[in-house]
Amino acid sequence: MDSQHTFPTHYAILIGINAYPKNPLKSCVRDVQKIKECLKSKLPSVDIRTLTANSGDTPLDHPESWPTCRNVTSALEMVTFRAQPGDFIYIHYSGHGTRSDPCHELSNQSTGDLALVLLHEDSSRVMPLPGPRLAGLLKSMVDKALVVTLVLDCCFSASVYRNGDPNVRYLSCGRIGALTYPSIPEHDLADRDTRSTSRDASMRDNWLVDPDRYTILAACGPHEKAKGGSEAYEKGEPYGALSYFLLKALFDHGLGRRHKDIHRHLCAKFWESCQAQHPVLYGNKDQAFFGRTDPYRNARSTSIFERDKSFRLLAGLAHGLRVGDRFALSSFGPSSDRDVEENFIANVTHLWPLTSEVELLGTAHSLQTGWIAEPLTCSYLLDFPVRLAPELSHQDEWRAALEERSLSTCIDNEQDPALQVVLRNNKYEILDEYGREIMNLPEIPRDQTDISCVCNVLEHLARFRMAKDIINEIPRAAFIESFDIQIRANRNVSNPEEQIEVQHGNVVELVIKNTGETALYVYVYNLGPLWQVKGLSYEVIPKRNHDRDMKFTGISSKKIKMTVPPAMSGDGSCEDIIKVFVTSQPTSFDSLELPNLDELGKTNVGDRTNRPSTLESEDWVALNFPIRTLL
Secondary structure (H helix, E strand, C coil), rough: CCCCCCCCEEEEEEEEEEECCCCCCCHHCCCHHHHHHHHHCCCCCEEEEEEEEEECCCCCHHHCCCCHHHHHHHEEEEHHHHHCCCCEEEEEECCEEECCCCCCCCCCCCCCCEEEEEEECCCCCEEEHHHHHHHHHHHHHHCCEEEEEEEEEEECCHHHHHHHHCCCEECCCCHCCCCCCCCCCEEEEHCCCCCCCCCCCEEECCCCCCCCCCCCCCEECCCCCCEEEEHCCEEEEECCCHHHHHHHHHHHHHHCEEEHHHHHHHHHHHHHHCCCCCCCCCCCCCCCCCCCCCCCCCCCCEEEEEEEEEEEECHHHCCCCCCEEEEEECCCHHHHHHHHHHHHEEEEEEEEEEEEEEEHHHCCCCCCCCCCEECCCCCCHCCCCEECCCCCHHHHHHHHHHHHCCCCCCCCCCCCEEEEEEECCEEEEEECCCCCCCCCCCEEEEHHCCCCHHHHHHHHHHHHHHHHHCCCCCCCCCHHEEEEEEEEEEEEECCCCCEEEEEECCEEEEEEEEEECCCCEEEEECCCECCEEEEEEEEEEEECCCCCCCCCCCCEEEEHHHEHHHHHHCCCCEEEEEEEEEECCCCHHHHHEEHHHHHHCCCCCCCCCCCCCCCCCEEEEEEEEEEECCC
């Protein structure tokens, strides 16, 4: 009998380039060498292909490992051929990045396409690997059910070219020459109709492929600087900032941490070190970094960072926090490494739009940037009190279970309920504030359901209401005037809060214009009819300009396909809300995410938290676009 491929195999492709003919870098080869050491120390067996070019190297010294387009593409294709479904693939690129004008249907029309700046065979010039081509190579891996992590420690934007800093990892198109893109077969990119079956509103990020089995961790947004050199020194040696902090996290905490946990930790470290860039996470944020996932405790946790001799959370008013909310603070490690005694309780004492200050209760302790803050209470949910029908037995148990979930109960008729629980025909039913049965809930038979399960449903519905109701009641007028957001459907243009009607399968277009002088950070969510809150898109929209080396249109367009879920086909229609958060700084709203109610036991809350700026104000708005989809 042939030997079976029982255990997943780990493959790594590490690319580091210092020896650019113009604008050479200092730390990229060291970045990947240290990553290689880390992987070998953490894994009993890993197949590593290293492609590097250091100062003084020539292609004749090691032609097979010279970081050319041909060698990099060949390495990716060879791993795809050799690896088996379920194997883990890690790709790390440390070098220059560039952008070109959009050339493909899936290109980012606002900022253009990313390209990795590789070397030519003769080392006298560079050769870009276009983003759409990279997307096709990644898709081949995903199609084979490989689990892919891609780290890009390079610039995504022409804006950094103006800086003239030799540590900035960007080359302008002008210094490379015209970018030529090979024709990309349609099968190399995600199918036009690819969409998640769990969403009735679906969209896909530009050249990124289906994110179920890949994750991309990028050093910065499309208008920022990715720095190495003086930005991250250890023992006198320079490193790329992203590579350095990532390396420290992997050495200290292993390869099994989820991407969102590592990303959140990196963001806190970037803030502490005053890095002027914001790491960005795309794809499957619940996937382990490079292996099997370590156990973890709370999907809505965030990180703390130190500022002005106090500690803050990367969340604030815009995320539904209130003064008095409690968090358990603990070190950045898997839950299996931490005991209950290692947790420290802290209260939110001050709130800002996107951040908040916490204060330890009880014994003083030396906290550290990057520690995990797990929410224990959510005072916002008190806005949705629950009325329990008198016929429900064990009322004290009900109230205790609701209190554990930060929900309150109505006392007599002194308070109007947001939700009501009644018992009919030996089934629990949940009603709205008007006494109407809430639709699209799973059946809750009394003899098969305990109080805890019913309270989980109540908490889910309250959190859905919270996500829907969060708005900024007093936004700055100047910030409101810095953008224009509309949805186009059926040749009509709709503004926030205006009802939109479309047919099943129709596509609506979300158009966002940056009319101000600073970048906008836009987060798009679908609040669906099955009580789900799912992230659709995150994008940075730089201000408009016409500079040849940093051209940005200031306009983003996202197409969203609207469908009626199969479970609701008998109803003839469904109601969605497309919710758009716009902020002046990177942040996260993914702690608001909820699965479909029939997936209530699953953990799918994500995080794309980024470091807040120390100089700019914290502006934000939240806009709702209600959409009715008809069969």
